[in-house]
Amino acid sequence: MSNVLPNIGEISNLEIDGVNVRLAVGGAADGIPVVLTSPWPESIYAFRDVLSEIGALAPYIAIDLPGFGMSQGRSDLMSPRGMARFIVRAAWKLGIKRMHGVGPDVGSLAMLFAAADRPELFESLVVGGGAASVELAADGLADLISSPQGSFSNKEGGDLAVGFVSQFSSKPVPPSVMEDYWHSSAAARFDRAANYVRAYSEELPLLKKVLPKIEVPVLSLAGRRDQLVPPFNSQHLVTLVPRSRQILLEGGHLIWEDAAVEYGFEIRNWIGGAYRDGGFRTVTV
Numbered sequence: 001m002s003n004v005l006p007n008i009g010e011i012s013n014l015e016i017d018g019v020n021v022r023l024a025v026g027g028a029a030d031g032i033p034v035v036l037t038s039p040w041p042e043s044i045y046a047f048r049d050v051l052s053e054i055g056a057l058a059p060y061i062a063i064d065l066p067g068f069g070m071s072q073g074r075s076d077l078m079s080p081r082g083m084a085r086f087i088v089r090a091a092w093k094l095g096i097k098r099m100h101g102v103g104p105d106v107g108s109l110a111m112l113f114a115a116a117d118r119p120e121l122f123e124s125l126v127v128g129g130g131a132a133s134v135e136l137a138a139d140g141l142a143d144l145i146s147s148p149q150g151s152f153s154n155k156e157g158g159d160l161a162v163g164f165v166s167q168f169s170s171k172p173v174p175p176s177v178m179e180d181y182w183h184s185s186a187a188a189r190f191d192r193a194a195n196y197v198r199a200y201s202e203e204l205p206l207l208k209k210v211l212p213k214i215e216v217p218v219l220s221l222a223g224r225r226d227q228l229v230p231p232f233n234s235q236h237l238v239t240l241v242p243r244s245r246q247i248l249l250e251g252g253h254l255i256w257e258d259a260a261v262e263y264g265f266e267i268r269n270w271i272g273g274a275y276r277d278g279g280f281r282t283v284t285v
Contacts, residue, residue, distance in 0.1 A: 003176045006048040008062065009055070017089045021071040024062040027055030032123050034060040034100045034271060035091070037107030039129065039256065040193055041161035043069035043184045045177045046256055053264030054102075057272055061094060065107065067193050069184045078192070079199035080106075080207065084113035091121055100271045102126040104221075104256055105229075106196055109207060112218075112237075116210040124275040126267055128222035129229050129253060132236040134204050141228050145200045150191060157190025158182035168228065169254045211240035217275040218244040221266055223255035 009026025024044050027034070034054050038044045044062040054060050065083055067073030077086050087110055091099060100123050103111035108130030115122045131137045134145060152160060161181050165173060173181075185193065218241045220234040231248055238246045247266055251258030 003179070005045060005176045005180060006174065008045060008048050008051050009060070014093070016093045017066075017077075017086055019066045019072045019074050019077070021066060021090075022064040022069055024051070025060070026051060027060040028058050031058035032098055032100055032271070033096055034058050034102055034267075035087075035096065036060060036062040036102040037087070037104075037110070038062065038064050038069045039105030039107065039254070040068050040196075041157075041164055041181060041185045041190060042254075042257075043180050045180050046254070048174075048177065049260035050256055050264040050267070053261075053268045054271070057268050058100070061096075063090065064184070065110070067189070067196065068106065070180070073189070073192055075192075075195070078195040080109035080196070080203050081113050083107075083110035083196070084117065087111065087114045088118050088121065097121070098123050100124050100126070100275075102267060103130075105129045109200075109203070112207060112211065112214065112241075115216045115218075116214050119215045122216045124217045124219070124271065126219045126221055126270060127237070128220045128234055129226065129255060130233070131200060131204065131229050132233040133208065134201055136230065136233045136236060137200075138228050138230055141197070144194060144197050147194065147198065149195060149198065152191040152194060153188055155190075157185040157187055157193075160190050161185035165254065168252055170252060170258045173257065208240065211237065212242065214241050214243075216243070219266070219270050219275065220244060220246045221255070221263065222246075222248055223251040223253060223258060224248040225251060226253045226255070228253040 009024040064071040066077045101111045108127035222234045234246045249259045
C-alpha cells in the first residue's frame with residue numbers, strides 16, 4: 001500500500017494573523033469559494049474523498065486551523081471565539097469577500113460565531129459534529145471539556161489521535177493519512193489542542209445567545225450514530241438558528257470519513273442552490 005498522501009489539491013503554507021497554516025487549494029476556477037476547516041484530531045486529509053465532489057462545482061480552500069492539523073498554534077486562538085476571529089482574518093488574507101463555510105467538528109462553533117459577527121462574509125454554512133451545548137455532550141466529550149489543562153501532557157499525542165480515529169472511524173484510513181494525523185497531534189500538540197474544547201464551558205452559553213441572530217442559511221450535517229456528539233446537538237442548532245436544516249447521514253462521529261460520498265453529495269447539493277430554498281427548520285432523519 002502506498003505511503004503517498006492522497007491528492008487533495010495544491011498544498012502550501014501561508015502566514016495568516018502571525019501563524020503559519022497549511023492549506024489545500026483546488027476545484028473549479030469560478031464560483032463562490034468553499035472554505036473548509038479540518039476536524040480534530042484529524043487534518044485537511046479528512047476531506048480526501050469529499051473535495052472532488054465540492055471541487056466539481058466551486059473552488060475550495062481546506063485549512064488546518066491554528067493548533068490543529070499541521071498548522072502552528074497560538075494560545076489566544078484556542079477557543080471558538082478566538083478561532084472565529086482567525087477565520088475572518090484568513091478570509092481577508094486570502095482575498096475572499098464571500099464564501100460558503102464548511103466547518104465540521106471543532107470548526108462548527110468557530111464558523112457559527114464568525115457568521116454571527118460577520119454575516120456579510122458568508123453565503124451559507126455547513127456545520128455538524130460539534131457540541132452545541134455542554135449539557136448535550138456525550139460522556140467522552142464531556143470528560144474532555146472538564147479535563148484540567150495538561151491532562152495529556154505525559155502521553156504521546158500522536159498515539160492518542162490515532163487511537164481516536166481508529167475507534168471512531170468505521171472505514172480503514174490509508175496509512176499515509178493516519179501518519180499525517182499522528183504528526184498533527186504529536187507530543188504535546190494534542191493537549192494544547194484540547195484547550196479549544198476546554199473553552200466550551202465558558203463559550204457555548206455565549207453561542208446559544210447568538211444563534212437566533214444568525215442570518216446565514218445553515219445546514220447541520222452529521223452522523224446518525226454519532227456517539228460522541230449525539231444528533232440532538234444538531235437538532236438543538238436547528239431549533240435556534242432561524243434559517244437552518246438538519247440532515248443525518250448513516251454513520252458515526254467521523255461522518256466525513258464514514259460516509260464521504262454522501263457527505264460530499266449533500267454539501268454539493270447545498271452550495272449548488274439548496275441553501276436558497278425555503279423549508280428551513282426542517283429535519284431529515
